[in-house]
Amino acid sequence: MFDDVKEAVLKFITSRFTVIALVMILAASGIMYRLFELQIINGESYLESFQLRIEKTKDIQATRGNIYDRNGNLLAYNELANNVVIEDVYESDSLRDENINETINKVIDIVESNGDTVVNDLSIQLDENGEFEFTVEGTTLLRFLADIYGHSTIDELAYKERTATPDEVMEYLGKKFEVGDRTDPEDKKSFVAGYGYTNDRFLKVVTLRYYMSLNSYQKYIDTTIAEAVSDQTVSDIMENSDILLGVSIEENTARKYVDAEYFALILGYTGKVSSTELAQLQADYPDMGYSSSDTVGKSGIEQAMESTLQGTKGSETVYVDTVGQVLETTNYVEPRSGNDVYLTIDKNLQEAAYDILESRLAGILVNKIVNAKTVSTTVKTSDLKIAIYDVYFKLFENTVIDTTHFTKDDAKETELKVLGVFNTKQEAVLEGLKDELMEKKTPYNKLSLEYMNYETYITTILRDNKVLVNEDTEDDTYITYTKDESISLYEYLHYAIAQNWIDITKLSLDSQYTDSEEIYEHIISYITDKLKNDITFSKMLYRYIIQADLITGRDCCNVLLEQGVVELEDTELNSWKAGNESAYTFIINRINNLELTPAQLNLDPCTGSIVITDVNTGDVLALVSYPGYDNNKMANGVDAEYYAKLRADLSTPLYNYATQQRTAPGSTFKPLSATAGLMEGVITTTSSIRCTGTFDKFTNGPHCWIYPGSHGELTVAGGITNSCNCFFYEVGYRLGNENGTYNSDKGLEVLKKYCDMYGLTEKSGIEIEESSPIVSTQDAVRSAIGQGTNSFTTVQLARYITTVANSGTCYNLTLIDKTTDSNGNLLQDYSATVRNTVDLPSSYWDAIHSGMRGVVEKRSDYADLNVQVAGKTGTAQERTDRANHALFVSYAPYNNPEISITTRVAFGYTSSYAAQITRDVYDYYYNVDAREELLDGSAQSLEGGGGGD
Known part of the structure; x- marks a missing residue:
């Protein structure tokens, strides 16, 4: 038995199968051990050795510093936010662009369905017609084009690239990133950039693809699709992560602004750095590591600091x-x-001054609007009125009424009525224009005013869209049409075709070999197609619709109610529905309640500025520009729709009226002229000049504002108090006296010297963007009363009057108080520096101050003010068909000046209005008990409208 077992075991061991099995087991064991060694024991080191690993340094953005007012009130800060980002993880194959575009479109759908905004801050945006337009110009535009076409400098731009239109740039980018589709699915060559996209979506996708391309060599760097999105967007993105390749949620911070409209034009906003900004920042701050993905200050304090x-x-x-x-x-x-920045601005004072300005502008409008279809334009500018029909039209012109909503499914009864009237009018006018351009061929000067305006706009369209190009302004036919106006547009366009002034590539002609009549027919088709969807042309139609009573004032008011622009209390609503309230009263009530603001109506006046300084330190306490805007909608990825609305707004809220608008200073310049006259010895504090109402040293000499009256004998103080033109004409004349002969250039040089002493030859010193001043180079006599070509901003006049108030210390004004680190430790004190001093004998200062105090003492509206004010009114005419600009420069208290207030109301009729607005700001500042009444949220009527200068 044992032998049998032994024999079987030996037989098994020595069998071929056993040998093979043992060999296989040993081999498998060896392989397993090797795999264990490779993957477990040495796996990490082998992976590092054999896998291609590229080492990169990735920046982590710092939290931006806060901005505070002088009292520590927060103006700009950051809060945690979620951004939607995309990382370029797409394979480089034939479907790469299609896949990226598909993903981006899905993300945009998600983001916008939740009310969030996609980043859309390319230097191309949509205008109010939904067409592409550049938002930059000059060198900045050329730099943008160089970036688009891949050039390191603008000098490398080819002519075609340098002159590219927004449409051509979008077509180029659309082809580059394959944003579009084929018109024939079977034909690859039929691809058209933007095909199948609305202009809005096309722009958004191209913008994101362009920013992704900037990171093409750093694919691990995310590109932001949307900033500060809602929790719902976060949830939707995460739920769809399996189909949104490379898309994720990134925690970041969003820039926020407190009480935005009051401070937007001081603070500015942040945004993605442009190539021009990047190059400058890298040159100025080489150690800060600025890169193309950074967010930086784009304007205002955000940019300056x-x-x-x-x-x-x-x-x-x-x-x-x-x-x-x-x-x-x-x-x-x-x-x-x-680090944190503290401004010299007083938040409460800034807001109060803004509200006072807006409510008083509304008060002026209420006083000026009359219940009429038209008003006289031949009266004095201070007596101009506003017809209520102009108000109705402004509701359409400045897009207070949204005409695009008329075609929506939820459009209401009056909206549909107005749409029907508009469609009928548009059809009739287009047919009339076609008949005029094809059959009637009426000379321009024989057309009705309505059709003159239409044809003028047609030539504007042709020029703006570069259909009509290279016109020879010296050509006889050009002159005959544009100046003599004695030929028809039909004749002019045919001549333009013959002269090759028409770019036929814009007309979608089938062949370049076409005769002039075929080209002309295509021009007519081009014009008709453009006008059908042109917002500006539509607004022109609404003007004539309203004037012809095709829609009534009551219709306009009902549309305001239907669109929710205004709301009525039940009592007034019932009265309105019962027909007990007129459209005129309805509109006046809305303005009185500031439900319709001056900025919305864009009627004179609708803008203004106030600058308040500490006269003893040079600090700017308030810098008001009306109207303002919401910079929150500009900072965290530009809200393209809002930005387009701002750019189309006729009151230009993006424009800083305090620092950028220049006008003649008018009679506010007279204290400077008095300084020049006294210091140059052409007058003394006691010398007398007689005003007869007319300056008689010139034939047909200029008049005093009081003409046909006169001021009689005046000293310098009386000349300022009475703002006598003749007195200062004489001063200007004497300054130009050279050996008994009048020399205007000499007088201008002397005035310029004193302009420089008061800081009016340079910018004011504030840290944000400011227009350069213009000192007059024409007519010393008229320049001495603030006319000639003198032109200064409100903040520049504020520096000048601050110097007068403190008797000679001319500061470089500042908006910055100090900077601290994030823990509040002082880093730098930014006290205003002294530019120069104006050294005058005390008797000279006394005469100037006395004259300015006399200006205010003559005003009954300052009689009850509990602080003594000195000031100077000024009126500046810019156009004969619009009201004059109104100015008032001042300081208080008179005997011990603390602050100065400079107010300008553009097209504000009379300086009296500017003075009354300033009075209310002083009342707010010095009378705590008056504040609630001053800021009651309604229009405040101002007294009078004429008299004085």
Whole structure:
């Protein structure tokens, strides 16, 4: 038995199968051990040895510093926010662009369905007609075009690139990133950029693709699709992450602004850095590591204090593979928050001055609007009125009424009525224009005013769209049409065709070999197609619709109610529905309640500015520009719709009226002329000049504002108090006296010297963008009363009057009080510096101050003010068909000046209005008990409208 078992075992061991099995087991064991060694024991080191790993340093953005007012009130800050970002993890194959575009479109759908905004801050935006337009110009535009076409400098731009239109740039980018579709699915060559897209969506996708392309060599860097999105967007993106390749949610911070409309034009806003800005920042701050993905200050204090607010970036080492996938991150360095900036601005004073200005502008409008279809334009500018029909039209012209809503499914009864009237009018006018351009051929000067306006706009369209190009302004036919106006547009366009002034490539002609009549027919088709959807042309139609009573004032008011622009209390609503309230009363009530603001109506006056300074330090306490805007909608990815609305707004809210609008100073210039006259010895404090109402040293000499009256004998103080033109004409004349002969240039040089002493030859010193002053180079006599070509901003006049108030210290004004680190430790004090001093004998200052005090003492509206004010009114005429600009410069208290207030109301009729607005600001500042009444949220009527200068 044992032998049998032994024999079987030996037989098994020595069998061929057993040998093979043992060999296989040993081999498998060896392989398993090797695999264990490779993957478990030495796996990480072998992976690092054999996998291609690219080491990159990735920046981590710092939190931007806060901005405060002088009292520590927060004006700009950051809050945690979620951004939607996309990382370029797409394979480089034939479907790459299609896949990226599909993903971006899905993300845009999600973001916008939740009411969030897609980043859309390319230097191309949509105008109010939904057409592409550049938002930059000059060198900045050329730099943008150079970036688009891949050039390092603007000098490398080819002529075609340099002169590219927005449409051509969009077509180029659309083709580059394959944003569009084929018109024939079977034909690859039939691809058309933007095909199948609305202009709005086309722009958004191209913008995001362009920004992704800027990171083409750093694919691990995310591109932001939307900033500060809602929780619902976050949830939707995460739920769809399986189909949104490379898309994720990134935690970041969003810039926020407090009480935005009051401070937007001081603070500015932040945005993605442009190539021009980047080059400048890298040159100015080489150690701060600015890169193309950074967010920087785009305007205002945000831009001026960029390097202070920006902070120090952190970093981490990123290992990526060949397609940009992040494999590992190490060496994390914490970013350091930016420093905080404290302004000299007093938040409460700024807001109060803004509200006072707006309510008083509304009060002026209420006083000026009359219940009439037309008003006389031949009266004095201070007596001009506003017809209620002009108000109705402004509701359409400045898009208070949204005409695009008329075609929506939820359009209401009156909206549909107005749409029907408009469609009928548009059809009739287009047919009339076609008949005029094809059959009647009426000379321009024989047309009705309505059709003159239409044809003028047609030539504007042709020029703006570069259909009508290279016109020879010296050509006889050009002159005959544009100046003599004695030929028809039909004749002029045919002549333009013959002269090759028509770019036929814009007309979609089938062949370049066409005769002039065929070209002309295509021009007519082009014009008709453009006008059908042109918002500006539509607004022209509404003007004539309203004037012809095709829609009534009551219709306009009902549309305001239907669209929710205004709301009525039940009592007034019932009265309105019962027909007990007229359209005129309805509109006046809305203005009185500031439900319709001056800015919305864009009627004179609708803009203004106030600058308040501390006369003893040069600090700017308030810098008001009306109207303002919401910079929150500009900072965290531009809200393109809102930005388009701002650019189309006729009251130009993006324009800083305090720092950029220049007008003649008018009679506010007279204290300076008095200084020049006294210091140059052409007058003394006691010398007398007689005003007869006319300056008689010139034939047909200029008049005093009081003409046909006169002021009689005046000293310099009386000349200022009475704002006597003749007195200061004489001063200007004497300043130009050279050996008994009048020399205007000499007088201008002397005036310029004193302009420089008061800081009027340079910008004021404030840290934000400001227009350069213009000192008069024409007519010393008229320049001495603030006319000639003198032109200054409100803030420049504020520096001048601050110097007068403190008797000679001319500051470089400042908006910056100090900077601190994030812990509140002082870094730098930004006290205003002294530019120069104006050294005058005390008797000269006394005479000037006395004259300015006399100006205010003559005003009954300052009689009850509990502070003594000195000031000077000024009226500046810019156009004969619009009201004059109204100015008032002042300081208080008279005997011990603390603050100065400079007020300008553009097209504000009379300086008396500017003085009354200033009075109310003083009342707010010095009378706590009056504040509630001054800021009651309604229009405040101003007294009078004429008299004085």
